[in-house]
Amino acid sequence: MTAKSAAVATRATVHGYPRQGRNRELKKAIEGYWKGAVTADALRAAATELRRENWRQLAEAGVLEVPTGDFSLYDHVLDTTVAVGAIPARHRAAVDADPLDGYFAMARGTQDVAPLEMTKWFDTNYHYLVPELGPDTVFVANPAKAVGELAEALALGHEARPVLVGPVTYLLLAKPAPGVAADFEPITLLDRLLPVYAELLAALKAAGAQWAQLDEPALVQDRTPAELNTAARAYRELGALTDRPKLLVASYFDRLGAALPVLAKAPVEGLALDFTGPAAANLDDLAAVGGLPGKRLVAGVVDGRNIWINDLEKSLATLATLFGLADRVDVAPSCSLLHVPIDAALERDVDPQIARWLAFARQKAAEVALLARGLREGTGAITADLAANRADLASRAGSPITRDPAVRARTAAVTADDARRPQAYPQRAEAQRARLGLPLLPTTTIGSFPQTTELRVARADLTAGRIDAAAYRERMEAEVREVIAYQEKAGLDVLVHGEPERNDMVQYFAEQLTGYLATRHGWVQSYGTRYVRPPVLAGDISRPHPMTVDWFRFAQDLTDRPVKGMLTGPVTMLAWSFVRDDQPLGATARQVALALRDEVTDLEAAGAAVVQVDEPALRETLPLRAADRPAYLDWATESFRLATSGVRADTQVHTHMCYAEFGAIMTAIEELDADVISLEATRSHMQVAGELAAAGYPREVGPGVWDIHSPRVPSTEEALALLRAGLAAIPAERLWVNPDCGLKTRGWTETRASLDSLVGAARRLREEL
Ligand code: GLN
Numbered sequence: 091m092t093a094k095s096a097a098v099a100t101r102a103t104v105h106g107y108p109r110q111g112r113n114r115e116l117k118k119a120i121e122g123y124w125k126g127a128v129t130a131d132a133l134r135a136a137a138t139e140l141r142r143e144n145w146r147q148l149a150e151a152g153v154l155e156v157p158t159g160d161f162s163l164y165d166h167v168l169d170t171t172v173a174v175g176a177i178p179a180r181h182r183a184a185v186d187a188d189p190l191d192g193y194f195a196m197a198r199g200t201q202d203v204a205p206l207e208m209t210k211w212f213d214t215n216y217h218y219l220v221p222e223l224g225p226d227t228v229f230v231a232n233p234a235k236a237v238g239e240l241a242e243a244l245a246l247g248h249e250a251r252p253v254l255v256g257p258v259t260y261l262l263l264a265k266p267a268p269g270v271a272a273d274f275e276p277i278t279l280l281d282r283l284l285p286v287y288a289e290l291l292a293a294l295k296a297a298g299a300q301w302a303q304l305d306e307p308a309l310v311q312d313r314t315p316a317e318l319n320t321a322a323r324a325y326r327e328l329g330a331l332t333d334r335p336k337l338l339v340a341s342y343f344d345r346l347g348a349a350l351p352v353l354a355k356a357p358v359e360g361l362a363l364d365f366t367g368p369a370a371a372n373l374d375d376l377a378a379v380g381g382l383p384g385k386r387l388v389a390g391v392v393d394g395r396n397i398w399i400n401d402l403e404k405s406l407a408t409l410a411t412l413f414g415l416a417d418r419v420d421v422a423p424s425c426s427l428l429h430v431p432i433d434a435a436l437e438r439d440v441d442p443q444i445a446r447w448l449a450f451a452r453q454k455a456a457e458v459a460l461l462a463r464g465l466r467e468g469t470g471a472i473t474a475d476l477a478a479n480r481a482d483l484a485s486r487a488g489s490p491i492t493r494d495p496a497v498r499a500r501t502a503a504v505t506a507d508d509a510r511r512p513q514a515y516p517q518r519a520e521a522q523r524a525r526l527g528l529p530l531l532p533t534t535t536i537g538s539f540p541q542t543t544e545l546r547v548a549r550a551d552l553t554a555g556r557i558d559a560a561a562y563r564e565r566m567e568a569e570v571r572e573v574i575a576y577q578e579k580a581g582l583d584v585l586v587h588g589e590p591e592r593n594d595m596v597q598y599f600a601e602q603l604t605g606y607l608a609t610r611h612g613w614v615q616s617y618g619t620r621y622v623r624p625p626v627l628a629g630d631i632s633r634p635h636p637m638t639v640d641w642f643r644f645a646q647d648l649t650d651r652p653v654k655g656m657l658t659g660p661v662t663m664l665a666w667s668f669v670r671d672d673q674p675l676g677a678t679a680r681q682v683a684l685a686l687r688d689e690v691t692d693l694e695a696a697g698a699a700v701v702q703v704d705e706p707a708l709r710e711t712l713p714l715r716a717a718d719r720p721a722y723l724d725w726a727t728e729s730f731r732l733a734t735s736g737v738r739a740d741t742q743v744h745t746h747m748c749y750a751e752f753g754a755i756m757t758a759i760e761e762l763d764a765d766v767i768s769l770e771a772t773r774s775h776m777q778v779a780g781e782l783a784a785a786g787y788p789r790e791v792g793p794g795v796w797d798i799h800s801p802r803v804p805s806t807e808e809a810l811a812l813l814r815a816g817l818a819a820i821p822a823e824r825l826w827v828n829p830d831c832g833l834k835t836r837g838w839t840e841t842r843a844s845l846d847s848l849v850g851a852a853r854r855l856r857e858e859l
């Protein structure tokens with residue numbers, strides 16, 4: 091293949107780059123500013139330096155058209171809110187007094203004003219701040235940030251393309267402002283918003299932008315014909331502007347589906363499409379609409395949200411097909427590299443064999459540059475790179491890490507019966523009632539107790555080598571002793587050991603399972619200055635030794651009341667890790683499930699009468715397109731059942747979830763076949779109890795009666811009112827009394843007072859019944 095096939099030579103670009111810096115310099119500067127230790131000027135200087143370094147890294151990798159405006163001090167959706175002047179009324183004064191402090195007030199709130207709500211950015215683990223709009227919203231263009239960052243890049247000699255959240259996505263992600271009718275649809279504000287985008291685009295053009303990118307990921311979700319018409323109208327109007335840069339409309343995270351013909355027909359100069367994962371369908375869909383004659387196509391062939399090296403030859407084949415379909419084809423990652431860590435070269439502790447398979451942001455930039463070069467100069471120019479890539483891929487495919495014969499044999503032998511408990515629920519319920527002998531409305535907690543400073547210090551001491559494993563264990567045991575004694579005194583019925591040994595739900599298990607890998611510097615932004623280090627599901631998963639049994643045994647030996655065994659479910663493990671891309675997700679989930687199944691049966695053998703397997707991520711991992719959901723829920727629920735079906739009838743399986751909307755997964759909850767489910771319910775005033783009842787859910791339910799996301803202590807009366815609401819939907823024989831979620835973020839004082847209310851409310855109701 092040669093450069094002849096395209097009118098303009100192919101090049102590489104990216105939609106965005108990690109913001110934090112190699113040593114999370116951004117986090118340090120921002121948090122320092124919040125504490126008053128860093129001045130506003132110093133913060134700005136640090137941010138400028140990070141942008142400069144990001145562009146330098148990109149240019150060095152061979153990405154010659156760099157993005158601008160993707161950088162953010164907190165969140166790019168909040169930046170868009172500022173750029174279009176949609177400041178909520180309650181933040182107006184703060185923003186006017188000091189734009190920087192006002193910006194952080196919108197993000198984090200202050201003593202007196204609540205922040206914007208935060209929610210997940212599509213199906214990633216990044217969270218954005220939800221715009222609040224209403225019929226009175228007035229938009230005002232504020233191009234300062236977009237223009238300033240573009241000018242910086244241009245002054246450094248880069249060819250730069252400003253990136254903004256597109257107007258349709260911005261409106262579709264917004265919610266009605268407080269006080270505005272709940273059925274208000276922000277998308278109805280499009281006509282008011284477009285002139286502001288026109289101003290922003292004109293300002294960018296005046297500042298030297300040849301192209302501007304408008305991100306429209308909301309168009310990869312199922313959209314109504316009316317919404318698609320709105321999108322068509324938006325781009326007809328923006329396209330018709332004369333004073334603007336060329337427009338590149340970007341979509342990612344999934345296929346465009348019905349939105350593809352809409353954008354293909356729009357009078358814009360380019361489209362960026364994702365061709366990875368479920369978005370690979372864009373390839374056939376693009377051919378079906380006759381390609382993008384006269385347009386630029388930015389082809390996302392390198393997975394922008396996972397950490398594996400690209401199959402370069404496969405990408406070249408995709409690009410070859412695309413070449414005939416557009417006027418000019420450029421190469422990019424599928425989405426912003428914000429979702430991957432910055433540099434795999436920093437991971438010096440990773441098994442060198444596995445290190446060859448990893449590509450973080452910096453490596454992905456080099457991959458897209460290499461692909462572009464191969465297209466420009468012919469693959470002969472990159473023969474050595476292709477050979478090295480082939481060898482790395484072969485080493486991955488043939489490695490005993492990714493192909494463990496014992497794990498393969500075991501997963502292959504799984505039958506449908508393995509994922510079903512042998513006894514029907516009613517029979518199990520009876521056996522469990524007899525074994526546990528619990529009172530009506532049994533009380534319990536979700537697992538963790540406060541992660542105190544002492545626990546954190548102990549963990550830091552262990553990591554720094556100031557104490558040894560035995561001393562660490564002693565401190566944890568002291569904590570478990572205290573937590574058990576407290577729960578007995580408080581009158582809880584089913585106890586927990588309190589999870590002092592873990593500060594996160596996945597890492598602890600990842601560290602103990604073979605095939606799971608922890609990184610040292612693999613930080614990814616979750617929201618604002620909060621970064622997480624997702625572990626990597628790198629190979630076939632097995633459990634060399636029990637992971638939680640000692641903790642369980644230690645706790646159970648301290649009390650006659652039942653202590654819950656406590657595990658994280660397979661779906662949540664996948665959701666909060668980087669997953670394998672060389673086998674279906676369901677296959678990875680099944681391996682994790684079998685490892686957990688061993689743990690569950692070991693807990694049972696150690697005397698656990700109750701085992702809880704948390705699946706808070708079941709809802710959040712739901713595919714973006716409804717058509718893909720049944721297949722997902724199928725393997726997701728099967729893997730949960732596989733993990734939990736190896737126990738006797740009289741062993742009670744609990745599960746827990748904590749996101750307010752359960753409507754979309756009602757049947758999946760039933761399919762888990764757990765004996766007891768505890769759910770977040772306080773904020774929605776027990777709505778989920780009604781939903782479960784309406785769906786005919788036949789098992790035991792613990793809708794939360796204490797909102798643990800807030801330091802507020804509920805009174806006995808409040809808990810009682812919630813329980814009565816719960817009783818209206820769920821009969822007393824099947825109702826549990828518990829908080830909304832684990833208590834790790836709470837302090838002991840609120841915990842004691844709140845659990846007193848909770849136990850008090852249960853006791854009062856028992857007397858009445
Ligand atoms: N068992 C976990 C805990 O109590 C559950 C946490 C969660 O649902 N996010 O902390």
Ligand code: ZN
Nearest residue numbers: 747748831832
């Ligand atoms: Zn929870």
